[in-house]
Amino acid sequence: MWKIIGTGITQAFNQRTIFRKLSFEIKSGESLVLVGPNGSGKTTLIRIVCNLLHPIEGKVEFYYGNETKMAGQLYSSIGMVGPYLQLYNNLTAFENYAFFRKIRGLNVDHGHFKILMKKFGLAGREFDELRTYSSGMLQRMKYVCALLHSPPILILDEPVSNLDESGERIIYDVMEEQKRSNILIFATNNPEEIKFGDKKIRLAV
Amino acid sequence: MKKNQSNKWLAAMKIFTFFWMIFVIIGSLYLTPEAAGFKSTSRVIFYHVPMSWVASLAFLLAAISGILYLRTKKLVYDIWAISSVEIGFLFSILATITGSLWAKVEWGAFWNWDPRETSIVVLLMIYAAYFALRSALESREQKAQISAVYSILAFITVPFLIFVVPRILFTLHPQNPVFTTQTGSIMSPKIKLIFFSSIFGFTLFYYWLLRLRVDLEKIKNNLLAKKRQDNF
Amino acid sequence: MIRKSGLLYKSFYILQKDLHQEFRTRYAINAIFLFAITTLVVVSFSIGAAELSQNILSSLLWIIIFFSAMTGLSHVFVREEEQQTADTLKLVAPPVAIYLGKLLFNILLLLGLELILIPLYVVFMDMSVGNLPVFILMIVLGSTGVSAVATIMAAIISRTSAKGALFAVLSFPVMLPVLILSIQGTALAIQGSSISAGMDEIQMLLLFIIVIVTASILLFEFVWIL
Numbered sequence: 007m008w009k010i011i012g013t014g015i016t017q018a019f020n021q022r023t024i025f026r027k028l029s030f031e032i033k034s035g036e037s038l039v040l041v042g043p044n045g046s047g048k049t050t051l052i053r054i055v056c057n058l059l060h061p062i063e064g065k066v067e068f069y070y071g072n073e074t075k076m077a078g079q080l081y082s083s084i085g086m087v088g089p090y091l092q093l094y095n096n097l098t099a100f101e102n103y104a105f106f107r108k109i110r111g112l113n114v115d116h117g118h119f120k121i122l123m124k125k126f127g128l129a130g131r132e133f134d135e136l137r138t139y140s141s142g143m144l145q146r147m148k149y150v151c152a153l154l155h156s157p158p159i160l161i162l163d164e165p166v167s168n169l170d171e172s173g174e175r176i177i178y179d180v181m182e183e184q185k186r187s188n189i190l191i192f193a194t195n196n197p198e199e200i201k202f203g204d205k206k207i208r209l210a211v
Numbered sequence: 212m213k214k215n216q217s218n219k220w221l222a223a224m225k226i227f228t229f230f231w232m233i234f235v236i237i238g239s240l241y242l243t244p245e246a247a248g249f250k251s252t253s254r255v256i257f258y259h260v261p262m263s264w265v266a267s268l269a270f271l272l273a274a275i276s277g278i279l280y281l282r283t284k285k286l287v288y289d290i291w292a293i294s295s296v297e298i299g300f301l302f303s304i305l306a307t308i309t310g311s312l313w314a315k316v317e318w319g320a321f322w323n324w325d326p327r328e329t330s331i332v333v334l335l336m337i338y339a340a341y342f343a344l345r346s347a348l349e350s351r352e353q354k355a356q357i358s359a360v361y362s363i364l365a366f367i368t369v370p371f372l373i374f375v376v377p378r379i380l381f382t383l384h385p386q387n388p389v390f391t392t393q394t395g396s397i398m399s400p401k402i403k404l405i406f407f408s409s410i411f412g413f414t415l416f417y418y419w420l421l422r423l424r425v426d427l428e429k430i431k432n433n434l435l436a437k438k439r440q441d442n443f
Numbered sequence: 444m445i446r447k448s449g450l451l452y453k454s455f456y457i458l459q460k461d462l463h464q465e466f467r468t469r470y471a472i473n474a475i476f477l478f479a480i481t482t483l484v485v486v487s488f489s490i491g492a493a494e495l496s497q498n499i500l501s502s503l504l505w506i507i508i509f510f511s512a513m514t515g516l517s518h519v520f521v522r523e524e525e526q527q528t529a530d531t532l533k534l535v536a537p538p539v540a541i542y543l544g545k546l547l548f549n550i551l552l553l554l555g556l557e558l559i560l561i562p563l564y565v566v567f568m569d570m571s572v573g574n575l576p577v578f579i580l581m582i583v584l585g586s587t588g589v590s591a592v593a594t595i596m597a598a599i600i601s602r603t604s605a606k607g608a609l610f611a612v613l614s615f616p617v618m619l620p621v622l623i624l625s626i627q628g629t630a631l632a633i634q635g636s637s638i639s640a641g642m643d644e645i646q647m648l649l650l651f652i653i654v655i656v657t658a659s660i661l662l663f664e665f666v667w668i669l
Contacts, residue, residue: 018352019350019352020350020351020352021286021432021435021436022439053530056534057534057668058530058533058668059668060668060669062284062352078537081534081535081536081537084534088530090527091527091528091530091531091534092526092527092528092531093528094460094464094526094528095526096464096467097460097463097464101463105456105460108456109453109456109457109460109535109536109540110535110536111453281662281665333616333619336612336615336616337616337617339612340609340612340613340615340616343612343613344599344603344609344613347600347603347604347605347609348602348604349604352669353602356666356669357599357602357603357665357666357669359665360599360662360665360666361599361613363658363662364595364617364655364658364659364662365616365617367654367655367658368617368619368620368651368655371620371650371651371654372619372620374647375619375620375624375647
């Protein structure tokens with residue numbers, strides 16, 4: 007059972023306060039959606055939650071059972087997809103997978119990778135460099151890498167950007183599946199996706 | 212209340228520094244004998260050496276502020292760092308100019324690449340790099356954090372330079388007059404008194420400038436924050 | 444069971460990934476090799492047949508190495524930032540592992556360059572090395588020092604908007620002790636001095652490398668995650 011608790015998170019950019027004293031709590035089997043107009047700090051908050059950014063005040067804590075997990079222990083527990091998280095363009099899909107598998111210390115085999123590639127409609131393109139992929143295919147590939155280890159915590163920023171209808175459907179299935187027994191955090195403004203969120207943080211400019 | 216007191220204290224220090232520096236200037240020109248073996252030009256040490264001292268001190272303070280910033284993420288430490296660097300840069304330029312004028316008179320050339328000259332050039336380069344780095348960083352927080360890292364890195368190389376530079380340059384300049392002027396034998400007690408008074412005076416002067424610069428930056432920040440608040 | 448996910452393993456995976464990427468695009472390799480060879484030709488051409496002292500031979504060599512390093516060694520971090528893979532990397536690996544992997548990559552790149560550059564330098568400049576083992580030691584230590592400074596500076600400049608222009612400006616003052624020591628040590632080796640004559644340089648270089656790498660490990664996180 008995982009639990010994430012954010013307390014009193016305040017962030018500023020160029021001394022301009024983006025949000026002040028935000029708190030939230032989410033545990034396995036729940037989902038959290040961040041909504042708000044452009045520039046309200048959805049992405050900033052997402053980045054703070056997954057330790058890509060240290061807030062100027064407040065903190066985000068991760069618990070597994072009663073045990074606190076430090077940022078350094080989460081590399082194999084978080085999966086994340088976002089527009090600013092690119093993969094290595096001049097490596098092939100397989101090489102990307104192999105790198106992420108090794109660096110995260112995951113226990114997954116090539117079979118699992120193949121299944122995911124098939125699920126996201128990328129079968130047969132395993133040995134092509136990613137720079138030959140279309141933007142929609144790249145988005146699918148990001149999901150393959152993020153879901154490799156069936157992460158207990160999945161964080162999505164604009165989940166379906168660049169995707170076609172069939173891609174959207176796959177992602178919605180993934181999100182539905184994730185929130186059933188794991189943690190799902192995502193940022194979006196699409197009404198169709200907002201309904202996946204059990205809890206909601208509304209950010210204002 | 213506390214602010215007021217510190218302002219009063221600063222004002223008192225300003226007046227004290229003013230009279231102290233007058234004493235140093237008169238002392239350096241009229242009360243001290245010429246250093247043995249040198250003409251009147253040796254009096255430059257009462258200005259040149261304290262300037263170099265302040266230039267190094269300012270950089271030390273910037274590195275310490277950098278460490279404090281990284282530990283606390285309080286922007287006030289970055290304000291101290293950048294203020295100190297700006298003043299330090301000014302003093303290192305002054306030290307370079309006074310030094311090279313003296314070198315022209317005593318050694319016959321404005322520039323000789325002796326170890327001290329090399330050190331001040333390196334210091335100037337570090338200062339310049341620090342400014343260039345800050346101007347190339349985007350957000351205020353990035354400027355604070357990354358320039359703090361750079362000042363610490365630059366500072367820890369200083370001990371190496373002190374050891375390394377004289378070694379390679381000694382071979383090129385066997386006789387190094389700078390060292391001999393500073394040995395006790397050439398400095399009479401009177402010279403010593405004025406010399407250290409001057410170092411003390413310049414340090415006070417530096418501190419006063421620093422406080423002014425820091426307060427100015429704080430006021431600027433407060434105004435900016437207020438302006439943003441009024442907008443909403 | 445020892446899992447292959449320790450810090451050193453991870454830095455090794457980073458290194459492997461960077462080598463893989465590098466050999467596919469050859470961006471840094473091309474830049475650094477072509478620059479070094481061009482500079483060498485220019486230097487050799489402009490010197491002509493003049494007889495050079497050991498000090499000058501050693502200085503010229505290290506000037507070429509320094510500027511070559513400044514053209515190629517920033518690429519490891521700039522590439523991550525430009526391809527927007529830096530954030531991805533932050534999510535999957537600890538900062539220390541990333542720093543060490545990139546440091547190893549830069550050391551390998553610079554040593555690889557010297558493997559080609561120095562024989563050419565010997566031929567073009569008509570240099571005879573008096574004490575080859577000491578010479579190699581000085582080159583390896585000096586290059587490690589140069590790479591150590593260059594790697595943390597590369598991390599710094601990759602966060603700025605003026606990536607290329609700043610690299611040498613930031614690196615040079617910090618790198619100066621390494622350059623001076625390497626120039627001195629290499630000159631001694633060319634002269635044919637024994638290892639005991641260059642002991643000071645060797646010790647100082649080692650000390651410098653240890654200090655800079657330790658400081659970089661401590662400070663890297665502040666540059667990397669912001």
